[in-house]
Amino acid sequence: MRDVREALMAxxxxxxxxxxxxxxxxxxxxxxxxxxVLSIMHRGSGIWLGFGTILLVWWLVALAGGAGAFxxxxxxxxxxxxxxxxxxxxxxxxxxxxxxxxxxxxxxxxGFEKPTYHASGWTVVAAAALLTVLLWVxxxxxx
Amino acid sequence: xxxxxxxxxxxxxxxxxALGAARHGLADWWGxxxxxxxxxxLSVWFVISxxxxxxxxxxxxxxxxxxxxxxxxxxxxxxxxxQHLALGLQVVIEDYVHGEAAKLGTLLAMKAALALxxxxxxxxxxxxxxxx
Ligand code: HEM
Numbered sequence: 001m002r003d004v005r006e007a008l009m010a011x012x013x014x015x016x017x018x019x020x021x022x023x024x025x026x027x028x029x030x031x032x033x034x035x036x037v038l039s040i041m042h043r044g045s046g047i048w049l050g051f052g053t054i055l056l057v058w059w060l061v062a063l064a065g066g067a068g069a070f071x072x073x074x075x076x077x078x079x080x081x082x083x084x085x086x087x088x089x090x091x092x093x094x095x096x097x098x099x100x101x102x103x104x105x106x107x108x109x110x111g112f113e114k115p116t117y118h119a120s121g122w123t124v125v126a127a128a129a130l131l132t133v134l135l136w137v138x139x140x141x142x143x
Numbered sequence: 144x145x146x147x148x149x150x151x152x153x154x155x156x157x158x159x160x161a162l163g164a165a166r167h168g169l170a171d172w173w174g175x176x177x178x179x180x181x182x183x184x185l186s187v188w189f190v191i192s193x194x195x196x197x198x199x200x201x202x203x204x205x206x207x208x209x210x211x212x213x214x215x216x217x218x219x220x221x222x223x224x225x226q227h228l229a230l231g232l233q234v235v236i237e238d239y240v241h242g243e244a245a246k247l248g249t250l251l252a253m254k255a256a257l258a259l260x261x262x263x264x265x266x267x268x269x270x271x272x273x274x275x
Contacts, residue, residue, distance in 0.1 A: 064267035
């Protein structure tokens with residue numbers, strides 16, 4: 001025993017052999033599952049959307065600032081880099097929105113059974129992808 | 144087991160109340176949910192409005208934002224969004240930034256930056272509303 005805390009982990013296997021029960025494995029050795037991946041993605045998309053609010057503020061301030069300032073924002077958003085950012089923010093919002101409603105359903109006490117939990121996760125992925133594509137198809141088609 | 148024989152993914156809220164890195168978690172937890180619920184209709188309205196105004200020029204867009212109900216909904220969106228973001232980032236910072244001083248410093252910097260951005264956005268909407 002290298003550490004006194006390991007005393008708490010002493011145990012026996014089912015055939016009676018003494019063993020040290022394992023610690024929780026590190027995150028890196030977990031097999032990714034829909035549940036854990038979506039949980040991490042909710043945090044990631046939330047943070048990414050946080051950067052998007054800077055653009056929202058810039059856009060509103062420029063709109064209030066007059067035609068010249070607004071044209072500069074529109075020029076940036078029309079560039080390939082601006083379009084890429086907009087696409088990534090659309091995808092993040094559609095995901096965070098869909099998965100957020102899943103969160104709110106849990107908070108209301110629904111959907112904790114493992115099969116439901118699993119199925120609603122895949123539904124969120126499908127809904128987010130569909131909404132993102134739909135918005136961009138409509139946006140580009142009208143443009 | 145209280146959690147339904149391992150067929151449930153739920154933990155008991157009562158067990159975690161007042162715990163956690165912030166130790167004042169429940170009010171913030173609730174605020175995060177209320178703002179999230181408010182953001183559902185507000186973000187749908189905002190995205191659809193933007194889509195409907197694709198290709199609008201500055202004057203047309205400003206006229207839209209300055210109409211009374213649009214300005215009210217924009218203000219509501221900004222209030223819910225910044226509150227939701229501040230509470231969300233607070234949880235993230237409490238999870239990843241260790242040491243009381245570093246944690247407090249990061250939290251204050253985040254809140255200050257968001258407050259300034261928020262005021263700038265609010266002021267812009269008010270200006271658009273009163274210009275019309
Ligand atoms: C559009 C409707 C939205 C809904 C329904 C929603 C829902 C939620 C919910 C329920 C949570 C708590 C998740 C948890 O318990 O871990 C959350 C967290 C968060 N949200 Fe939102 N959200 C929305 C929009 C946004 C927007 C626009 C932003 C950014 C500007 C944002 C940023 C965040 C952040 C940073 C977190 C914290 C993530 C974490 O603690 O891991 N959300 N959201």
